[in-house]
Amino acid sequence: MLLSRSHLNRVPLVARLNILSQTRAVSDKTSTRKPRLKKTTLLDFAQPKQKRVGSRFETHPDSPEDKTNLPPRDKWRQIFAWVPVNDRVSLSNSDTADTVAECFVPEGSTNKVIIEAFPGPGQLTRSLLALPENRIKRLIVLEQEPKYLDYLRPLAALDPRLTIIPYTALEWDTFDRIEEQGLLEDIETLEWDQGVHPKLQFISHLPITVYGEQLIAQILRLIPNRNWLFRFGRVKMNLLLSEYVWQRLTAPPENALMRCKLSVMATATADFQTKLYDELQPYAQHFHPTLLKKASDTIKISNRRIGVPFQAVEITPLVKQVINPEKLDTWDYCIRRLYVRKATPLNQCIEDLGPGAQSLIPKLSATIDPKTKIREITVSQWASIVKEFDEWPFAPTDLGINDAKLDNYGGRGLLNRF
The missing domain is CATH 3.40.50.150 (Vaccinia Virus protein VP39)
Incomplete structure (x- = not known):
């Protein structure tokens, strides 16, 4: 039986110690604490590891000998x-x-x-x-x-x-x-x-x-x-x-x-x-x-x-391609630069194309509402953006993507060849 602190104070000292020791023993038996993990030493790494059945390069025991047909x-x-x-x-x-x-x-x-x-x-x-x-x-x-x-x-x-x-x-x-x-x-x-x-x-x-x-x-x-x-x-x-x-x-x-x-x-x-x-x-x-x-x-x-x-x-x-092959890099540049802020209206992020790109807005207003969000722009409107950017005298000459944050295709390794 567990006693409250006020009742425990009224019990004689010897009896009180017995009660506390019994309570501690019960607590130890019912403890849910995880056992302490064994400390890893260098000797553990020297021990040979047990091999699982099969490997990436070995035949699994359940694999049929005739591999003309697939297993169940x-x-x-x-x-x-x-x-x-x-x-x-x-x-x-x-x-x-x-x-x-x-x-x-x-x-x-x-x-x-x-x-x-x-x-x-x-x-x-x-x-x-x-x-x-x-x-x-x-x-x-x-x-x-x-x-x-x-x-x-x-x-x-x-x-x-x-x-x-x-x-x-x-x-x-x-x-x-x-x-x-x-x-x-x-x-x-x-x-x-x-x-x-x-x-x-x-x-x-x-x-x-x-x-x-x-x-x-x-x-x-x-x-x-x-x-x-x-x-x-x-x-x-x-x-x-x-x-x-x-x-x-x-x-x-x-x-x-x-x-x-x-x-x-x-x-x-x-x-x-x-x-x-x-x-x-x-x-x-x-x-x-x-x-x-x-x-x-x-x-x-x-x-x-x-x-x-x-x-x-x-x-x-498609038979008719919207993208001119000679302007493919320009398309890549414009789409990647602007899609960094895809929920932002065009007139608020067009400067991402280069300093002074705000000057393109009046020319684009005929085909695109400047308040259109980037993710809402259609392919024909992208074609207008690329055209105006390409004709812009102050457009950057280096269209490479140097900011890693702009490259959401997962890197420039295996698949970047053409």
Whole structure:
């Protein structure tokens, strides 16, 4: 029985000590304090660490010997546990992969040369190869993960149409290797207004990290100057990407939350269409990896987490390009400089283009309300800003972005080549 302080003071000293000792013993038994951690010494680092089963470069014990066929979907999380999956999403449902393959390369396609990036272990690759043979002449797969390559190489041994380039699509040198092997020598170069290229196509699962956004941003940037695959003409791209990236790509000026630099460049260079959405929901029934715990009924779209809805889309370069290839750097400069303060009216931040740029406002007033916020500016209005800036006698000559804070594309490393 616990006594209050007033009652305890009336108890004789010896009895009081006994009560306190009993109370302390009970407290020690019921204590929830965590035990003190063992101090780490240099000797601990010298001890050999216990190895987990398998590794990124070793075959998992549950992996089947015959890797021509993929393991059951419920085993993927274990077998591919050592693959860095936080940024890689790939189709795992074979029926869904068949639907996507038929959508991307429909009936009527003939002798296509397809570059497939980030295929994972190759569920979609298998479905593409299973299409009528006359549809695909050559399938070039870009994949660098050893565990995934184990399931792709047997396909190349069985089907001569498949060529594997064991490098990541995040490095432009990978595409040089395609040309060095002569895999695009028979591709005809078409005039830009001759329609979508009927023979060359790009297909990819888009990584869900910022590197995925970097990739699509720089691909779009290559359209106006007709570089990369676009030197052959208007090459169609089919992507499996997250709803989050899709909203950023296609956000109109009135979408204050998702409108960004990527939205402006996308709208200026290409046409975007959703090809499959309902057929790919819910995420867990169609894609790998799945969440370890059950996802909530409502998943926020504005994030890059695993489990965000995915969709199949088609991106086609526009015939008429708003961006003059010779002014591409000017477009980059103006958009990046002004989007630093995207919620600010144009007349309050135009000085970010250079000292004295306020003098451009009277000329821009005919096409843009000076009080328009940066994120609400349309592509045609951006064209007016770029035109007036380019004709401005006092425009800066160095259009490089030297302020790291202005560069939200994640750095100037892997993807900055063209």
